[in-house]
Amino acid sequence: MKASFRDELVPVSALNEYVYCPRRFYYQRYQDEIGTPYELVDGRSKHERQSRRGGWVRERYFRSNDLGLHGKIDLVESNDETLTPVERKRAESAEYYPSDEVQLAGYCMLLETALDESVNVGYIYLYSTDQRYAIQITENHRKTVREIVRHIRTMTVDSIPPLTDNPSKCEACSAREYCMPEETAMLEPDKAKGTGFEREERR
């Protein structure tokens, strides 16, 4: 029997990691090979500072066996009795990613399970630009969240996800030294079939 997430709750942050790159997520989950990116360290220290200021509800932990999810929401804003989760990102590139939306959707779903009422909007806040974006959580988001939870819970150490289909994601990835995507494609081209690293005849 191989270890998997089958009976464990999936942390909401894992949704983001998985959407970004399932292979990177695999390394993180099973092999501790992603390094500690600067972004993460810096983000942590920002969270610490921010969460000491007054006002909102912060760092609230939620879990749901039905969703198979658990996680801590950075910040929950309350306005006119409506609770809205806020996910804060460092976002050097001054934009957020689809994976951030999925993570936010996960928080909204957790929150609505806890409140037993629907939460259809969440915010993504970017430190780099001091901008806040309201995200409408769609049925598509919810479906994606459920699918990813299923993928993660059935993942095993024996099946490594393929290389990413979008090599530009590798540029900032701290697992790259270990992952060796381009190198793998050169040494064993069949491993790159159907990924972003598949290439025509080599020079």
Next chain:
Amino acid sequence: MKASEGMFDESVIFVTKQGTQVRTDEGRIVVWDVDGDDGELASYPTEKLDTINVFGGVNFSTPFVARANEHGIVLNYFTQNGKYRGSFVPERNTIAEIRRAQYALSDDDELDLAKAMIAGKIRNARTLLSRKGVHGTDVLKDLGVRAENATNKDGLRGTEGEAAERYFNRLDETLTDGWTFEKRTKRPPEDHINSLLSLTYVMMKNEVLSGLRQYNLDPFLGVLHADRHGRPSLALDLQEEFRPIFCDAFVTRLVNRGVITHDDFTADNHLADEAFKTYLSKFDDYMQEEFTHPHFEYSVSRRKAIRQQVILLRKTMTGEMDEYHALTFDR
């Protein structure tokens, strides 16, 4: 393609100055002159380091050792003359799946890995000789094919031994006037050139060993070298492909360029203290020197290329890659 940013380039440091202490200071690792008055001799960012090699009378502060553990930094202890004494190995908590894969290798899996390593070594032996203008090495080519086709470990060891003998017979021709290589002798090396080869193999073994530890492979469970108490067989196995092209090439460079001369040795064929310091600094420079990677086509330091081989080995052991791709140079 470009090599990704230098995680390994400054990852190994050598501390040779006697009477120093390695300690921490505001997130950096500092070498401090405790016996003398020089104060801070060098400092390094903790995140970058993965190995510290210390020679002789160097000590570590307790907070430093705690930090080394936390950051996965391996500490290797040597005598002042470079004899390996032991290591501090940090605990890492995610090794189970990797070790399980390594221990589960079948005899056939091990033979396949060993064949790739030995065939790579023989290929590189030919390449080194040819780079130095030594030709007529077709017999090595044949032995390389024989290694690739070996059906058991004993046969492979035999082929390896024969290739080594043929290769060392020709190594003499790569040396400048005043240096000769009669035959390979060890424990103890009987002449200066053998002494330099032995020392370089120890230094390289420790590069490989640190790499294996970094990636949670068990260096003591080899694929070809026979098990022997206290012998890091896997490190010795993986080292094979690097011996001619990195180790022997380094030694010939040292003597051919006159960096090391016969006067640098003591009566028992050891490098004298000053020469040994020169040797270590040249070795470290050599490991950081870049070359064009023969398979990946980008420029990479020797040290990083060795770490990459550890990663490739691990990927083969865990089934992520189909076969082990030795680091081989065709010319």
